[in-house]
Amino acid sequence: MLLHRLSTLMEEMGLNYFNSVIFSSSHYFIMVTVLGILVLYYAHRRKSAIYLLDFSCYRPLRSYRIPMSMFKELFLIDNMDPEAVSFQCRILEKSGFSEETSLPPSLARLPKRKSITFALEEAETIMYEAISDLLQKSKINPKAIDILIINCSLFCPTPSLCSMVANKFRMRSNIISFNLSGMGCSAGLLSVSLAKDLLRVHRNSLALIVSTEVLSLSWYMGKVPSMLLSNCLFRMGGAAVLMSSRAQDKHKAKYKLLHLVRTTKAQDDQSHGCVYQDVDPEDKEGVSISKNIVNVAGNALKTNITSLGPLVLPITEQFQYGFSLIWKKLWATRRSAGIYTPDFHKAFDHFCIHAGGRAVIQAIETNLGLKKQDLEASSMTLHRFGNTSSSSIWYVLCYIEAKGRMKCGDRIWQIAFGSGFKCNSAVWKCVCDVKPDMGNAWSDVIDSYPVQVPDFVKID
Incomplete structure (x- = not known):
């Protein structure tokens, strides 16, 4: 009876209304809290976007250039075997190089003398200039760099190249640094891959990548043709690249990293040995380049595309490619049964192919069904700078920018090859209209x- 009267009194006072309001508010608060926790969890688990803020390519001084006449004179005067000099000159005549490619001053000295002092001078010249230019353009204080990655395949001094850079630019004591060696011409994209993973672990960070090759200690002075090829291909160069996972850098960036696919064929003996550092019968050290390198590169590229294709190609292109594979298997005895080559123009606007040599560039043009204008940037990079190893893909991208061809929304495919044998691909999306930089490596x-380069002639 007492409880009934109390309930009636509460109803008269309107307390039941307030209880329902309080109950509804509690429910609302719990729902908002749970939703907030889910949003925070998703934000934590979501992969951070990786941006390329800017990059800079080293431009050698004109006094470093090595025209054909100087190349021949220097090595003949230095008592190098005349047949070896003649072989290199024949290769250079068909290489697609201009008279402007450069070698470090140490290789123009007479008599030639390999020295770690010269190698350190070469490394410092390239790295310090590329980094200084990049930091100045991006207005970044060296102490703001959280991650430092340097790749140089054949030169690995102590203290490391990372220590040299950290000392020169007075970087922080807690900077995370990595020095990659022995990774060949594809190490530029290997460094990007490492930076991507580190930037996602260490969020809101900046990563500086330096890609170069030091020639002073790796120049071959013997007679073996396969080792002499490296003298004809590699030239002085390097690049510095600034990447970020900081949210505030989204509107400052040039490119956003979409995909990165790495392929290694080291399990195959022929692939493993096609680019090999060794000594000749006279105990002279050099890097041997096999005649099979074009075929090896082609096989590595096919494997790489198998993984990359489903990530970038429209479903119609994937269907036609898959159908052609099935058709080829069913009708293997018929000559007409060929494998469909996907139209990569439907996935990419620009192609940055490693400028490793004319034969490699032309083989990619044929195998991927590309046009000559698609490979213009790579061919012109080879002509102006030669093969600058791991930094060549950045010279190619720099050419496209200098021509004013890079527009917001464009997709770029970078392909790099290297010893091991490796093929690596990176896909970037341009997030702004890139204006030509009047101070870049191509501006002059x-x-x-x-320019018109004479057609390639195969040399036995």
Whole structure:
């Protein structure tokens, strides 16, 4: 009876209304809290976007250039075997190089003398200039760099190249640094892959990548043709790249990293040995390049595309490629049964192919069904700078920018090959209209390019 009267009194006072309001508010609060926790969890688990803020390519001084006449004279005067000099000159005549490619001053000295002092001078010249230019353009204090990655395949001094850079630019004591060696011409994208993973673990960070090759200690002075090829291909160069996972850098960035696919064929003996550092019968050290390198590179590229294709190609292109594989298997005895080559123009606007040599560039043009203008940037990079190893893909991208061809929304495919044998691909999306930089590696000659390069002639 007492409880009934109390309930009636509460109803008269309107307390039941307030209880229902309090109950509804509690429910609302719990729902908002749970939703907030889910949003925070998703944000924590979501992969951070990786941006490329800017990059800079080293431009050698004109006094470092090595025209054909100087190349021949220097090595003949230095008592190098005349047949070896003649072989190299024949290769260079068909290489697609201009008279402007450069070698470090140490290789123009007479008599030639390999020295770690010269190698350190070469490394410092390239790295310090590329980094200084990049930091100045991006207005970044060296102490803001959280991660430092340097790749140089054949030169690995102590203290490391990372220590040299950290000392020169007075970087922080807690900087995370990595020095990659022995990774060949594909190490530029290997460094990007490492930076990507580190930037996602260490969020809101900046990563500086330096890609270069030091020639002073790796120049071959013997007679073996396969080892002499490296003298004809590699030239002085390097690049510095600034990447970020900081949210505030989204509107400062040039490119966003979409995909990165790495392929190694080291399990195959022929692939493993096609680019090999060794000594010749006279105990002279050099890097041997096999005649099979074009075929090896082609096989590595096919494997790489198998993984990359489903990530970038439209479903119609994937269907036609898959159907052609099935058709080829069913009708293998018929010559007409060929494998469909996907139209990569439907996935990419620009192609940055490693400028490793004319034969490699032309083989990719044929195998991927590309046009000559698609490979213009790579061919012109080979012509102006030669094969600058792991930094060549950045010279190619720099050419496209200098021509004013990079627009917001464009997709770029970078392909790099290297010893091991490796093929690596990176896909970037341009997030702004990139204006030509008047201080980049191409700015002094870009108006004279492209140039006509004589057709490639195979040399036995």
